[in-house]
Amino acid sequence: MIITLTNQKGGCGKSTATMNLALGTAALNYKTALIDADEQRSCLDTLQEYPKANLSLYEAGKDIGDLVATLKDDFHFIFIDTPPHSHHIMHKAMAVSDFIIIPLQASPLDIHSAKRTIDACQKVQEKVDREIPCYFLLNRVNPRTKLSKEIGNYIRELYTVPLLQSRLHNRVAYAQSLMHGKSVIEHNRSSDAAMEVKKLLKEVHRIFQKDLKK
Ligand SMILES: Nc1ncnc2c1ncn2[C@@H]1O[C@H](COP(=O)(O)OP(=O)(O)O)[C@@H](O)[C@H]1O
Ligand SMILES: [Mg+2]
Numbered sequence: 001m002i003i004t005l006t007n008q009k010g011g012c013g014k015s016t017a018t019m020n021l022a023l024g025t026a027a028l029n030y031k032t033a034l035i036d037a038d039e040q041r042s043c044l045d046t047l048q049e050y051p052k053a054n055l056s057l058y059e060a061g062k063d064i065g066d067l068v069a070t071l072k073d074d075f076h077f078i079f080i081d082t083p084p085h086s087h088h089i090m091h092k093a094m095a096v097s098d099f100i101i102i103p104l105q106a107s108p109l110d111i112h113s114a115k116r117t118i119d120a121c122q123k124v125q126e127k128v129d130r131e132i133p134c135y136f137l138l139n140r141v142n143p144r145t146k147l148s149k150e151i152g153n154y155i156r157e158l159y160t161v162p163l164l165q166s167r168l169h170n171r172v173a174y175a176q177s178l179m180h181g182k183s184v185i186e187h188n189r190s191s192d193a194a195m196e197v198k199k200l201l202k203e204v205h206r207i208f209q210k211d212l213k214k
Contacts, residue, residue, distance in 0.1 A: 001208055002068060002078045004097040008117045009110060010084035013103040013139035015042035016174050018081040020197050021204075023047075023183030026055035028201075030076040035060050035067065037093055038083035050181025061089060068096040087120065094124040099208055100134040102161070103168075106141050106151045111158065118161055133207060137200070138167040143192075166200040169193070 003021070005014045015038070022034040022043075035058045036043040044059055056075075060067045064080070071078055080093045094100055102117055104110050114136070121134050136155060141148050148167060155163055168174070169192070177187035184193035 001076065001099065001205075002072070002080065002097045003099045003101060003204065004080040004082060004093045005101045005103060006082040006090050006094065006117060006121075007102050007104065007114060008084055008090070008120075009113050012105055012110060013137075013168065014084075015046075015081050016178070017101070017103050017137065017139065017168065018079050019043050019047060019178060020174070020183045020185070021201060022055060022077070022079040023052065024185050024197050024201050025077045025079075026052050027183065027185055029054060031074065032056070033058060033071050033075045033078045035064065035071075035078060035080045035093075037061065037064050037080055037089050038086075040083065043081050046178050047181050052181075062092065064089060064092045065096050090117075091120060091124055094121055094132065095128050097132055099204060100132055101137050101164070101204070102134065103137045103139045104155075106138050106147055108154065111151070111155055114159070118159060121161075134161055135204075135207070136161055136163045138163065140170040141167050143169045143171075164200065164203055166196060166203045168196055168200070 005018045007014060022032050026032040031054055033056045034043055037060045044057055048057055082090045082093050100121055104114055125132050152163055171193045173184045173193040177184050184197055
């Protein structure tokens with residue numbers, strides 16, 4: 001299963017979510033690859049000092065399609081982190097994906113700026129002539145507000161792209177754990193952050209299976 005995390009807006013949590021998901025599937029004993037297609041190398045710089053069982057790290061640029069083709073049969077999960085503003089690499093990553101996640105912060109500004117990413121996602125699907133499940137992921141949601149329900153309605157009014165039920169809250173654990181090359185799951189298995197990442201993994205897997213059977 002090839003999962004790309006993308007959004008042309010920087011700072012919405014692509015790299016944080018990619019690393020937590022990839023470390024999560026690796027910890028569950030799935031053979032996992034994380035491809036960092038961003039020249040800022042956030043994932044590589046954060047994780048390469050901390051080798052993990054079941055996790056292989058790769059960097060890629062315009063060659064991403066070829067790299068995915070060579071890795072595809074060797075891994076249960078391949079996660080791709082994409083750069084902001086780079087249409088070319090982002091399009092190529094989307095084109096080889098089975099599933100696309102668009103992380104989004106819970107604010108009208110971020111929601112409106114997702115339009116270009118969604119347009120790109122639709123164009124790619126037309127070009128490859130294949131439906132690719134594409135979902136928003138609300139990130140950095142404040143655990144103490146009821147804003148997310150309102151935000152959910154706001155997104156539904158603007159876009160047809162569905163919103164994952166799972167969401168990631170704004171928690172220091174996301175930065176703290178990665179300082180030691182760990183996901184929030186490895187950092188504290190029973191924490192709220194670990195629970196929400198596990199829930200997200202399960203939801204993505206469930207949607208993907210359902211889609212396969214369609
Ligand atoms: N759920 C979260 N809770 C707290 N901080 C977060 C969360 N997700 C991301 N961040 C922080 O937000 C900043 C941007 O995240 P990053 O993953 O680098 O975004 P992107 O890759 O989209 O540019 C980083 O400082 C990261 O630690
Ligand atoms: Mg990033």
